[in-house]
Amino acid sequence: MARKRNQKTTPEFGDVRRFDTFPKLLAYNARAYGHEVVMREKEFGIWNAFTFTDYERKVRQYALGLRSLGIERGDCVGLLGANRPEWVWGEVAAHAIGATSLGIYRDALGEEVAYLIQAAQIKAVICEDEEQVDKLIELGDQIPSVTVIVYCDPRGMRKYTDARLIAETELCSRGDLLNRARPTLYDDEVEKGSGEDVSILCTTSGTTSKPKLAMLQSGHFLRHCLDYLTADPKCPGDDYVSVLPLPWIMEQVYVVGQQLIARNIINFVEDEETTMADLREIGPTFVLLAPRVWESIAAEVRARMMDSTPFKRFMFAWGMKIGKKAAAEKRQSWFADLILFRALRDRYGFSFLTSAATGGAAMGPETFTFFHAMGVPLKQLYGQTELAGAYTIHRGDDIDPETVGLPFDESAVRINDPDDEGVGEIVGRSQGMFLGYYKNEAATNADLRDGWLYTGDAGYMDTRSGHLVVIDRVKDLANTATGVRFSPQYIENKLKFSAFVAEAVILGRDLPYLAAMICIRWSIVSKWAEQKGISFTNYTNLSAQPEVYALLREEVERVNDTLPEAQRIRKFLLLYKELDPDDGELTRTRKVRRGVIAEKYAQEIEAIYAGRDAIDVDTTITFQDGSTARIQTTLRVETLLPPDNGSPARQAAE
Template sequence: MADTAVAERGRLDTLPKLLRRNRERWGSRVAFRDKEFGIWTQYTWGDVYEQVKEFSLGLVSLGLNPGEKVAVIGDNEPQWYWAAYAAYAARGVVVGLFTDAIPSEIEYILDHSEATFVVARDQEQVDKLLAVAPKLSRIRKIIWWYPRGMRGYRHPLLMSFQEVAEMGRAYQATHPDLFERLIAESAGQDIANIYYTSGTTGTPKGVMCSHEALIGSTEATLSLVSLEADDHILCYLPPAWVGESFLGLIPHLLTGAILHTLEEPETVMQDIREVTPALILGGARQWEGWVSIIQARIADAGWIERTLYRLLLPVGARVAALRLEGKAPELLWKGLHPIANALVLRPIRAYLGLTRAKLPATAGTVLGPDTFRFIHSLGIPLHQVYGSTEGGMVTGHRAEDIRWGTVGPPLPRVQVQISPEGEILVKSPYLFSEYWKDAEATRRAFTADGWWRSGDAGRFDGNGHLIYLDRLSELGELQSGDRYSPQHIESGLRFCPYVRDAMVVGGKTREFVSAVIIIDFSNVGKWAERHRIPYTTYTDLSQRPEVARLIEGEVERLNADLPPPVRIQRFVCLSKEFDPDEGDVTRTRKLKRAALTGRYGGLIEAIYRGEEACAVDATVTYQDGRQGVVTTAIRIHSVPKAGAC
C-alpha cells in the first residue's frame, strides 16, 4: 500500500519536507521524466533535490525572504516544479500564472500578489513580463529557463535559471546547512500557494492555501485509490490550476509516484499513450474532447470496423450500466464482454493511453451523463470528484461505489450539508486560509457557524452521494417557472462530436431555452469533406445550411432526454470560437456568462424576437497589430420538434 505519511503528519507537514523524505528514501529512484524532441530524460529524487537546493539558495542569495511571492509562468516542465519546490523550501509563496494570460492579466496578478520574483519559460513569456515590468516596482528578477530566442536579450531584470542555480551553488559553499535548516523551519500553517480564481463573476481573488491544507486534502483524495511509488502520473493540465496540485504534483510527493511532463500541449494524446498513467485528471472539457475524438475516429473508420463498433460498443455500455447499478451482468453479456473488450474496448483504451488507469478523474465543470456512460462503457473507471480552490477536495467516487449523476460521498474528515437555499456548505481541515488582501470577501465566504459557502447548488441522493447541480447563481428559471441547469444542457451538447462549446440562454423573462453553439471545426470540417460540402473558413462552415441541419439533429437528440418545458427551441452556430483573450471564457474554459451575454446581447434578443438572422460584429487583430471589425450575418435556427411532449 502507498505510504501517504499520515502517521508522520507532525514531521511531514510541508511540501519541501516531503521532498527531503523522498530523497532520503528513494534517492536513486526515478522521480521525474521529461520529454523533449521525442526523448524522455529521467531525474532521480537525488537529482531533483539538488536542482531544487541550488535554485532555492540562488533565490535566497538574491534576497528572497520568507513569505514573499514567487510567480511562475510556463508549460508543464521540470523547471516549473523545481522553481515551486525551491520557493517552498525558502518559505516563499508560489503564485502560478496561466501561459496564455495576456499582459493585463499578468500585470494584475503580479501587482495584487506583490510578487518579487518571476520564473518564466521562454521568450514569449519574457516579452509579456518586460512589457508590464515598468509598472511593477516590486519585481527584482525575471528568471527564464528555456534559451530559444533569448540570446540577444539584455535587461537588468533578466537572469537565466542556470545563472540562479550557479549562484545557489556558490551560496551553499558559505552557507552549507542553510537549505536543510530552512526546510526544517517550514511549518504546515505556512502559506504555500496563492491561487487566483477564474474570475467568472468578477475580478479574480487570491486564494491562500497552506501546506497542511493542500497535503491533507490530497491525502483524503488518495483514500479513493492505492497509488504506489512505481505508478505513473502525467501532468498536462495548467500547473497554475489547483486541480493539478491535488491530482498531480502533491500525489507525486506523497507517494513517490513518477511524475511525467509532456513535450508540448499539442502532443498530449501521444504522451498519455506512452506514459499510460495510473492517475490522470481531466476537466470535463478534456473528457468530452477525448470522446469526440473517438466518435470521429469511428465515423472515419472503414465499414468493417464501423460494424464492429456498432455491434460491440453496446455490449460495453450494457455491462457498464449494470455495474454502475451494482448488478452482475447476465450470462449473455458476461460471455460477450471479453469479445467486445478484445476487439473494440481495449484498443480504444490503448489509443487513449488509459490501459493502466487506477484513478482517472474528472473535476471542474459538469460532465454530462452521456459522456460519463460512454467512458465507462470503454472499461475506463472514471471517478467524478468535487472540490474547489477554496474548499479543497470535498467528495469523490470510490472504485466500488461509482454512481453516475453524482460526485461521490464526502472524503475523510470532510463535512457537507445543504443549506435551506440549496447551497453546498463545507466544513473541513482543508479549507483555504483567506483571500489575499480581502478580509471582507473572506468573511462573506463563511456562515456564522463556520461553514464555507461554495456558491454551488446541490443535494444528496439516498446513498449519501452528493449531486452537483450548477452554480447557485446560474441555475435558470423560465417565465413559466420551470427550472433548468445550463451546465447540464451544455454538457449534453458537448457530448456531440460536432460541438466544441455551447452557452445555454434563458431566464425569467424568456419563454424558452435557446443555445449559442460553437462547432468543432476539425470534426465538422471532416464531415463536410465526406459529404462533399465546400467551405473556405470557419465562419463559412459555421453558417452552411447543411451544418445547421447536422447540429439540429444533435439538438433533437439532446431534447429527447430533457423535460419538454426546458428543451432547446432555437439555436445559432456562432461564427467564431469563444476566446479567453477576449474574456469569453476563463483560462480553464469556464464560460463567463455575463461577458458573453453582453457581447452577444443583440444576437440573443434576435433569437427571442423570432428573427431568422442577425448581423454580429467581431473584432479581428491582424499580425501587424492592427484591428478591424468583421460583420457576419448569423443565421438563427428553430428546432421543429422542441415543443413536442
C-alpha cells in the first residue's frame, strides 16, 4: 500500500477541554475533517477504509440502537472480541448515551467473563462472533444483568434462539429508525455528557488476585492523551497498526484517545496469524508492542540466521557489532544499515517508523539495544491503568535502555521512603488519574492517597539523567536465606533475550540460592532440533531432550556471566508446558503470577532445593476448548554451579 508520508508539522488538534468526551470530540472531527480516513480493516485480503463521517454514523447507529433496547445513562456496556472497528464504535456509542464501557479480553475464559460482568453489572455485550457468544450463553444464569447480546459476525448464529441476541445490522437498523423518529436525540445525549463522568471501566493487570475495575473519566483521559502527544508527537495521517488487546489501557490510549485528538489512521489486521504481513503492508509510522512481541521478533531474526549460510551469519554478526557500537554512540551506521538493517526493517514493516514504544512489562536492555542497532526508534514507557496508561517515556535522543525515561509535562513521579541506594516505592500522578476502583473503596484508599497513586513498583531516579529506573514489584524484590538481595524480573528479562527462552521464573526467596524454571520457545527450539536431527513428538518431549538441556545450559551460563556471583543461577529445569494465562500462571498482559507459580509448581521447587537430580511429573492440563491431556514425564534438574558458591562467607566478601 503505497502512500505519501505526511510531513511533520504542528497539527491543529481539537480543544479537549471544550470537547471533553469521546463522542463530542468525534462530532467535532466529523464536522471539520469528515473526509479524512481514520480507520482501515483488512477483510478477505482487502483493506476497507472508514472516514470520520463513517465513524460518527456508525456510533450514532450503535448508540440509538442500544437506547432502543433499553440501555440507559449509568448502565454498562461490555465489549468482547478481537480488535475491530465495531469494538471502538461500540465503546464510543456507550459513552454517547451516558453508559460506561468495559473491555473484556477475547481469550478470557468463562469464569473470568462471568466475574467481570457480575462486577460491573453489564447490561449489554457487543461480541465479535460465535465463539464469544458461546461464552455468554454457556454462563446461563450466572450473568442475569445481561439483557442484550449483539453479535457482529453472523456466521454460525442461525442455530441460536436466545432472546437476548441481536445482529449488529439489526442494531444499526434500530438506530436509524430511532434517529428518524427523534432526530435530535443523539446530539442531545452527547451534549449531556461531561468530561467528569466515568466513561471507562478498565481492568487492572491482576498479578496477585482478580483484576479491579479502574474508573476513568473521559475529560481527564483526553487531557492525559494530549500530554502524551506533547512528549511523543504524532500527526494526522500517521499510521498505527492495532495489535495489542483493546481492553488494555495503552491500546485504549492509542486507538481511542490519541486517535480522536491527533487524527491518526488506525489499521486493524485481518487475523492474528497475518499480523506481521499486514504490518509490513501498512508500513506504520508508529507502533506500540508488548515486550514479548519485541522479544519474539528479535528471537525470530536470530533463528533465521540459523538457517542461513556461513557468509550470511558472518555478515549478520559483523553488522550487529557495528550497529550496536553506533547505537551506543547515539548514531546510526550507514554501512551496517546498507548490509543488514535496511532489509531487516523492511521485512518487519519498520521502514517508516518515527516512533516505537514498548510497555506493559519490563524489557531487558539486550532486546532494547538490539532494536536500536537495527534503527528502530524504540522507547520505553511506564505507567498504570489507574493513571490512564503511560506517564513517562524517553524523549528524542535521550534514551537509556536501563530506564523508562522522564515524566510527561503534566505528570509527576517521586520515590517513597527510599533506602540508602535511593530505591523505594514509585508514586505517580497524571492528568488521567482514576477516580477510584469500582465498588472497592478499601482498595482505592490503599492505593490512592493525597492525589498520588502508590504503584507497588520499586525503583529509583537516575541522578545523572533524571530518568526513572523501574526494578521490579516491591513485593517481588527478594532476599535469599543467605541475605543476597535480587530482582527476579531483572534476571528473567536477561534470560528471555535468548531466542530459545520463551518464559522464565527465577526462584530464591528465603531459599539458599537462585534457581530458574524455564519454558523453551517452541517455534525456535523445534526448528533447531530438526536441523540437528533430534527426534521429538511434542513440547513436553522436546523440552526433556538432553541436547535441549545442553543448549539451554549455554544460554543460562551466558546470562550468569553478566551477573554478580551471588546472584547467579545455580540450577535450572525446563518445564513440561508453556506458562499460560488460561491456567492463571500469567496475567492477560503476560506478567508472571508468582503466587500461582509457587503453589502450582511446589513439588518441582521443593525437588530443586532438596538436591534431587530428577522429578517425576504426572499431571493433567486443560486446554482452552475444555479438553484435557495427561502429562507423564521426568524433569531433569541441571546444576550449573555448586550451591556453596552462594555461601554467606563468599557473599560477605563480595
